[in-house]
Structures are given as C-alpha cells and as structure tokens.
Amino acid sequence: MAIEFKINAPLHSEDVSEVFKSSGIKRPADDLDRIQKMIDNADVNVSAWDGEKLVGIARAITDFSFCCYLSDLAVRKEYQKSGIGTGLVQCLRKHLGEEVSLLLLSAPTAMEYYPRIGFEKIGNAFLIPRV
Numbered sequence: 275m276a277i278e279f280k281i282n283a284p285l286h287s288e289d290v291s292e293v294f295k296s297s298g299i300k301r302p303a304d305d306l307d308r309i310q311k312m313i314d315n316a317d318v319n320v321s322a323w324d325g326e327k328l329v330g331i332a333r334a335i336t337d338f339s340f341c342c343y344l345s346d347l348a349v350r351k352e353y354q355k356s357g358i359g360t361g362l363v364q365c366l367r368k369h370l371g372e373e374v375s376l377l378l379l380s381a382p383t384a385m386e387y388y389p390r391i392g393f394e395k396i397g398n399a400f401l402i403p404r405v
C-alpha cells in the first residue's frame with residue numbers, strides 16, 4: 275500500500291466526515307458546514323491518500339513560528355496501525371520546523387499512542403471547554 279501525504283490539498287467535508295466517523299474520533303461529523311469551516315479555517319491540513327481515497331487527516335492551528343495546536347488526528351479504521359498517523363505527524367513537524375511546539379488534547383483511547391510517537395505528557399495544561 276503506497277500512501278501519499280499532502281499538505282493543504284483541497285478537502286471536502288463529506289470525505290473528512292467519513293474519515294472522522296470511520297476512525298472513531300468524536301467530532302461533529304454530521305454537521306458538514308461546520309466540518310468545512312474547520313477545514314477551511316485551519317492553518318495546515320495534512321492529508322493521507324490511498325490513490326484518490328482520503329484515508330487520514332491531521333488538522334492544525336498555528337502561528338508557523340512558536341506553537342501549533344494539533345486539533346484532529348484521524349485515520350480510517352481499516353488503515354490504522356500501518357504508520358499513517360505517525361506519517362501525518364512527521365509531515366506536519368517537517369512543514370512547521372523544529373522551533374514550533376506541538377500541543378494536543380488526547381482522546382482517552384489514544385493516551386498510550388502519543389508517547390509512542392514522541393509526545394511528552396504534561397501536567398500544566400488548562401482548558402475552558404466549548405459548550
């Protein structure tokens with residue numbers, strides 16, 4: 275399986291929604307207008323493709339200089355555990371450079387995942403949740 279990674283390739287809400295649903299990540303996948311806004315207003319969307327099929331996405335908000343919030347990382351169920359999540363994060367880091375820190379909120383099921391791909395667990399994060 276040859277997976278191609280792309281930075282800021284055009285993305286359609288229907289395809290992203292399908293990836294979100296298949297991956298199991300909790301996102302407003304049935305609200306396609308909101309999903310399209312999430313894609314269009316992100317600073318970097320890294321996408322993973324099996325031919326014409328979107329199989330994974332990393333969606334990030336950043337100043338391209340100091341910090342980056344990795345909001346969504348999701349891989350289609352049938353493509354998981356084949357290195358695509360790692361590839362998406364590597365691609366994002368390469369694009370941003372080493373001066374930029376990566377920050378994220380983990381889903382409970384991914385708590386064991388992030389330390390495996392180089393993230394450090396921190397105890398000084400604070401959050402005001404959306405309503």
Ligand SMILES: CC(C)(COP(=O)(O)OP(=O)(O)OC[C@H]1O[C@@H](n2cnc3c(N)ncnc32)[C@H](O)[C@@H]1OP(=O)(O)O)[C@@H](O)C(=O)NCCC(=O)NCCS
Binds near residue numbers: 349355383390391
């Ligand atoms: C979490 C997720 C993005 C990982 O992507 P992936 O392409 O499956 O991960 P990779 O293939 O790069 O995995 C790298 C390693 O981590 C392991 N791994 C994958 N998912 C894991 C998990 N949830 N918990 C612990 N380890 C995990 C893989 O087995 C692999 O191990 P190896 O190096 O020994 O082979 C993907 O499984 C996913 O979309 N999950 C559902 C949505 C989700 O939870 N997203 C994160 C929201 S914060």
